[in-house]
Amino acid sequence: METLTLTRPDDWHLHLRDGVVLKDVVHWSAARFGRAIIMPNLVPPVTTTEMAGAYRERILAARPEGSAFEPLMTLYLTDNTPAEEIERAAASGFIHAVKLYPAGATTNSDSGVTDIRRCDNALAAIAEHDLTLCIHGEVTRPETDIFDREAIFLEERLAPLLARHTHLRVVLEHLTTAAAVDFVRQGPERLGATITPQHLLMNRNDLLAGGVRPHHYCLPILKRERDREALIDIATSGHPRFFLGTDSAPHARHAKENACGCAGIFSAPLAIELYAEAFDQAGALGRLEGFASHFGADFYGLPRNGDRITLQRQPRPIPKALPYGDGHIVPLRAGEEIAWSLTDDTLAPEAS
Ligand code: NCD
Ligand code: ZN
Numbered sequence: 001m002e003t004l005t006l007t008r009p010d011d012w013h014l015h016l017r018d019g020v021v022l023k024d025v026v027h028w029s030a031a032r033f034g035r036a037i038i039m040p041n042l043v044p045p046v047t048t049t050e051m052a053g054a055y056r057e058r059i060l061a062a063r064p065e066g067s068a069f070e071p072l073m074t075l076y077l078t079d080n081t082p083a084e085e086i087e088r089a090a091a092s093g094f095i096h097a098v099k100l101y102p103a104g105a106t107t108n109s110d111s112g113v114t115d116i117r118r119c120d121n122a123l124a125a126i127a128e129h130d131l132t133l134c135i136h137g138e139v140t141r142p143e144t145d146i147f148d149r150e151a152i153f154l155e156e157r158l159a160p161l162l163a164r165h166t167h168l169r170v171v172l173e174h175l176t177t178a179a180a181v182d183f184v185r186q187g188p189e190r191l192g193a194t195i196t197p198q199h200l201l202m203n204r205n206d207l208l209a210g211g212v213r214p215h216h217y218c219l220p221i222l223k224r225e226r227d228r229e230a231l232i233d234i235a236t237s238g239h240p241r242f243f244l245g246t247d248s249a250p251h252a253r254h255a256k257e258n259a260c261g262c263a264g265i266f267s268a269p270l271a272i273e274l275y276a277e278a279f280d281q282a283g284a285l286g287r288l289e290g291f292a293s294h295f296g297a298d299f300y301g302l303p304r305n306g307d308r309i310t311l312q313r314q315p316r317p318i319p320k321a322l323p324y325g326d327g328h329i330v331p332l333r334a335g336e337e338i339a340w341s342l343t344d345d346t347l348a349p350e351a352s
Helices: 019-032 049-062 083-092 116-128 149-164 178-186 197-201 225-235 268-281 285-300
Strands: 003-007 011-014 035-038 070-076 095-100 132-135 169-172 191-195 242-244 308-312 322-324 327-329
Touching: 003 285, 011 019, 011 242, 019 049, 019 268, 019 322, 035 049, 049 070, 049 083, 070 083, 083 095, 083 116, 095 116, 116 132, 116 149, 149 169, 149 178, 169 178, 178 191, 178 225, 191 225, 191 285, 197 225, 197 268, 225 268, 242 285, 268 285, 268 308
Parallel strands: 011 035, 035 070, 070 095, 095 132, 132 169, 169 191, 191 242
Antiparallel strands: 003 308, 322 327
């Protein structure tokens, strides 16, 4: 049987939620990843160092016994985030990034930024204190076509932002287009990007052809096949500014299978396996370790993990649903197979 051993990977973009569901979600990531950048789009959003510290404690308490999984916390940027809050965040040692959601762009982004220029003081403090700015890169004008929102953001918002803040370290999150790949590749060394498994493995036909598939709906929305190909090319190229960020975003089954379903794909139970499948299909398994385990840590200025995980080419069925609080959640590939498995993984029994 073919196996693949890697330095333990990290997830540079992860939603864990809060409260009763935390325990149902954290263990999937903890079994695979050493660390994860934890998104702050809770209700209410994590806007202060104090809130981030309390959330971090709840995540640590929800880890499986003996787990060393480390949540790397983020602050939610608003129009009114004071520079002093950024200073406190940097001094905490546990906050590594600040997240910019354009107001209204996605799940729980109502308190996000309405005009990036209002944040210039906070952005200057992020650069000064050597934190990273993570960006959900989509414009939010209702009249802008949902498939164009990322590409327009690049020239209209991101280019001027990078020009105004010449020392700011920026991660453009969850790239979905060939345009974004080009923008980041041609950008400065201080500009990095994460790529999700769904955008490497699926295009918009997987969302819309032959019936609407709500479990394939996420933001930014899946794009064309030629965009997917550009993402595969760059992810498997060994370029050190493109790295793993799952954007695993759990929503209960009823919230997804709904007349107005939530955006977010739950990939945590098979996250590294999905990337292995994508890299394998591209004939580039040898490049997975850099993308998954080295480049993100290097970009954030953190040490690489010291331990390793082993994957085997062994198809494994994915349950149709998994426990999630009082209800259930449907993971990506539910009821289907994944081509790779983690050697010491045990999937919880099928929920229903
Ligand atoms: C995320 C969520 O549900 O929190 N949803 C998603 O589709 N990716 C928010 C986000 O990252 O856009
Ligand atoms: Zn996200």
